[in-house]
Amino acid sequence: MGSRAVKVLGKLVRVLDAFTRELARPRTVDSGSNPQIGLALGGGFARGLAHIGVIRVLQQENIPIGFVAGTSVGSVIGAGFCCGLSAEELEDVALRVRFKHFARWTISRFGFASNDRMTGFLRRTLKSMTFEELEIPLAVTATDFVTGDAVVFRSGDVIDPVRASCAYPGMFLPVNLGGRLLVDGMLSNAVPTLPLREMGARRVIAVHLNGDGMNLNGPRHIFDVIGQCFSIAQQRMSSVWRSAADVVINPDVRGFSYDCFDRAAELIVAGETAARLAMPAIRAWLAEPQSTTLGQSGVAAAAQPASAPASSL
Numbered sequence: 218m219g220s221r222a223v224k225v226l227g228k229l230v231r232v233l234d235a236f237t238r239e240l241a242r243p244r245t246v247d248s249g250s251n252p253q254i255g256l257a258l259g260g261g262f263a264r265g266l267a268h269i270g271v272i273r274v275l276q277q278e279n280i281p282i283g284f285v286a287g288t289s290v291g292s293v294i295g296a297g298f299c300c301g302l303s304a305e306e307l308e309d310v311a312l313r314v315r316f317k318h319f320a321r322w323t324i325s326r327f328g329f330a331s332n333d334r335m336t337g338f339l340r341r342t343l344k345s346m347t348f349e350e351l352e353i354p355l356a357v358t359a360t361d362f363v364t365g366d367a368v369v370f371r372s373g374d375v376i377d378p379v380r381a382s383c384a385y386p387g388m389f390l391p392v393n394l395g396g397r398l399l400v401d402g403m404l405s406n407a408v409p410t411l412p413l414r415e416m417g418a419r420r421v422i423a424v425h426l427n428g429d430g431m432n433l434n435g436p437r438h439i440f441d442v443i444g445q446c447f448s449i450a451q452q453r454m455s456s457v458w459r460s461a462a463d464v465v466i467n468p469d470v471r472g473f474s475y476d477c478f479d480r481a482a483e484l485i486v487a488g489e490t491a492a493r494l495a496m497p498a499i500r501a502w503l504a505e506p507q508s509t510t511l512g513q514s515g516v517a518a519a520a521q522p523a524s525a526p527a528s529s530l
Contacts, residue, residue, distance in 0.1 A: 254502065255284040255418025257462065258291030259408035260401065261426030262385065262475040263484070265290025266311045267468035270488025271424050273304035280499055284416045286356040286369075286409035288402035291424070292382040293339075296375055299353040300345040310342055311481040335383065339376045348372045356412040357382050358402035362391050367405035369412050410461035420502050422495070423462035424488075425455075426470050464498050466491045 256275070258268045268291060275282060287295030297307050345351050348371055357370045359381040370378035381392040381399035391398045406412065408423045459465060468487040473480060 253283045253417060253419045254281060254499075255286065255410075255413030255416065255421045256282050256295075257408050257410045257413055257421060257423045257458070258285065258287040258295050259423070259425050260289030260291055260403040261470065262290055263478045263480075264426045264468075264470040264473050264475070265294060266478070266481045266484040267426060267470055267488035267491075268294040268424055269304055269307045269311055270468065270485040270490070271466055271492040272298055272307065272488075273485070274489050274492035274496065275422075275499075276304050278496060278500070280503075282353060284354050284356070284413050284418045286358065286406075286412040286416070287379075287382070288358045288406050288409050289383050289385070291409070292357040292379045292402065295355055296339070296343055296351075296357070296379055299351040299355040300343045301352045302342075302344070308481075308485055311478075311485065314338075314481075315478050333380075335380050336376055339379060343375065346375060348375055351375070354416060356409060356416060358406040358409045358412060359384070359392075359394075359399040360402055360404040360406075362386075362398040362400045365405070367402070368397070368399060369406075369409075369415075371416075406458070407455070408458040408462070410458045414461050420463045421461055422499065423458065423465045425465055425467050427467055463502075464495050466495050 256272075258265070261267075272294070282298075285295045285299050287293070294307065297310070302310075340346070348355060355371070355375075357375070357378040359368045359370070359378065360366070361368055368381075377392065377394050381394050382402040384390065384392050384400045386400050386404070389401075391400050393399075402409065408425050410421050410423050413421050466488075468484070468491040470484065470487055473484060477484075
C-alpha cells in the first residue's frame with residue numbers, strides 16, 4: 218500500500234473515531250428552544266368549545282405544543298388539534314355541531330343517550346384515525362367504572378377511547394372497550410395534567426372549565442343536577458391536577474349550560490380572553506436560559522410529580 222493510501226486511510230479512521238465520540242457525547246437541549254410544553258384540556262361538555270379559543274391564541278403566539286392530553290370534550294378538541302386541524306377549522310366544526318350529530322336518545326338502565334354517533338362524526342372530522350398517525354402525541358383519559366381507576370390511551374385507534382372519555386355518567390351509556398366498562402375521564406382526570414408529565418412535558422398548561430354558578434336559578438333538569446355534582450367534585454379534587462400544572466387557564470364559562478352548542482362563538486371568545494391573560498407567563502418559558510443534559514438515549518430526565526394510579530393502553 219502506497220504512502221498516499223496510508224494517509225487517506227488514517228484520515229478516514231480519525232474521522233470515524235471523531236464521529237463515534239460525537240454520537241456518544243451527552244447532548245444539551247436548550248429549554249428555551251425546546252421547552253416541551255404540554256396542553257391539558259379538561260372536560261365540560263359544550264363549554265369545552267372554549268378550548269378552541271385557547272388553541273387559537275397559542276397558535277397565533279407560535280407557542281410550540283409538544284404533548285396534548287384530553288378529558289371528555291377535551292379529548293375531542295385535543296384529537297382534532299393533534300391531527301392537524303387549525304383553530305379556524307375547529308371553530309368551523311364547532312359552529313355547526315349540535316347534540317344530535319354525536320348522540321341519540323335511547324332507553325336503557327345505564328343512561329338516557331348513546332354517543333355511538335360520535336364514531337361517524339369523528340371519522341368525518343379527524344384527519345387521523347390512530348394515535349400513531351397524529352402530528353402531536355395525544356393522551357385520552359377515561360375511567361374504569363368497576364374499579365374507579367384512571368385509564369390513559371396513547372396508542373391504537375383514537376375514536377373508541379374518545380367515545381369512552383366522553384361517556385358522561387347518567388347521560389351516556391358506558392363504553393365497553395377491551396373488556397372494560399369505561400365512563401367519562403372527568404371522574405379520574407378532571408384536567409389531565411399528570412398524563413402529560415408522564416409523557417415527558419417539562420411545562421404544563423392546564424385549561425379548566427369551571428362551571429360553578431352556571432345555574433343561578435337552580436337546576437332545570439337531571440342533567441344540570443349531574444353536571445353540578447361533577448363541578449363540586451372537581452373543585453374538591455383540584456389540588457391533585459393543579460400540582461402538575463405550571464399555568465392554569467380558566468375561561469369564564471359561568472352562565473353557559475352543559476348543552477349550549479348554539480353559543481359556540483361566545484365560548485371560543487371566552488377561551489381566547491383567558492389565554493391572553495396567561496401569555497406573559499407562557500412566553501417567559503421560551504426565553505429561559507436553562508439547559509437540560511440528556512443522556513445517550515436522548516430522553517430528558519425530568520422530575521415527575523406524585524400521581525394517582527393509572528393504567529396506560
